[in-house]
Amino acid sequence: HSALTQPASVSGSLGQSITLYCNGTRSDVGYFDFVSWYQQHPGKVPRLIIYDVIKRPSGVSTRFSGSKSGNTASLTISGLQTDDEADYYCCSYSDETIIVAFGGGTKVTV
Amino acid sequence: QEVLVQSGTEIKKPGSSVRVSCTTSSDRVTNHAISWLRQAPGQGLEWLGGIIPIRNRTNYAPTFRAKVTITADESKGTVFLDLTSLESEDTATYYCAFEEAGYPTRFDPWGQGTLVIVSS
Numbered sequence: 292h293s294a295l296t297q298p299a300s301v302s303g304s305l306g307q308s309i310t311l312y313c314n315g316t317r318s319d320v321g322y323f324d325f326v327s328w329y330q331q332h333p334g335k336v337p338r339l340i341i342y343d344v345i346k347r348p349s350g351v352s353t354r355f356s357g358s359k360s361g362n363t364a365s366l367t368i369s370g371l372q373t374d375d376e377a378d379y380y381c382c383s384y385s386d387e388t389i390i391v392a393f394g395g396g397t398k399v400t401v
Numbered sequence: 402q403e404v405l406v407q408s409g410t411e412i413k414k415p416g417s418s419v420r421v422s423c424t425t426s427s428d429r430v431t432n433h434a435i436s437w438l439r440q441a442p443g444q445g446l447e448w449l450g451g452i453i454p455i456r457n458r459t460n461y462a463p464t465f466r467a468k469v470t471i472t473a474d475e476s477k478g479t480v481f482l483d484l485t486s487l488e489s490e491d492t493a494t495y496y497c498a499f500e501e502a503g504y505p506t507r508f509d510p511w512g513q514g515t516l517v518i519v520s521s
Binding site for chain 2: 327
């Protein structure tokens with residue numbers, strides 16, 4: 292059971308834009324602007340692609356963008372490419388009960 | 402950027418303990434934090450806890466407080482993860498990750514991962 296809720300899978304076509312959602316609560320996503328997203332290809336180490344809700348680390352494509360509304364964080368991937376096919380995990384700082392919460396992950400199929 | 406190098410695969414019996422290490426040559430690490438996370442086969446990511454070496458301050462996920470101990474040897478630039486009373490459910494890849502002060506949940510970079518297999 293994950294603290295944050297993500298859809299199990301999302302699919303899209305090449306060049307399309309898709310949005311992944313991450314549902315939290317007032318104790319995590321809704322309260323803190325410390326939401327991050329990780330991309331993980333099969334058998335690989337997770338890679339940070341968004342932090343602090345909207346910020347992109349150096350080297351991450353501008354096709355990835357993050358946002359938040361209320362208790363829900365979102366990751367939009369625009370101009371979908373075959374290499375975007377991966378698992379995506381959202382992560383949020385939480386209150387003292389959990390501290391750091393992850394979603395169960397969304398598998399993106401292109 | 403920091404590079405984190407983890408120790409190798411471990412195969413352990415149920416009920417035993419294991420130590421996983423994470424080493425960096427960067428001095429920045431001691432002033433920030435190293436977190437430990439795990440991923441069971443086919444499953445998602447879980448945060449276990451973290452340490453700020455220079456302050457010897459640790460935080461643990463409540464679920465793992467009885468299972469995990471995180472320590473650091475600043476002189477060697479190494480952080481350790483100790484897991485006790487291993488069960489088959491602890492079979493997972495364990496990752497260390499750098500966490501810059503002031504940026505909680507910004508885990509970057511990650512170590513290469515250490516596979517821990519618990520089997521009789």
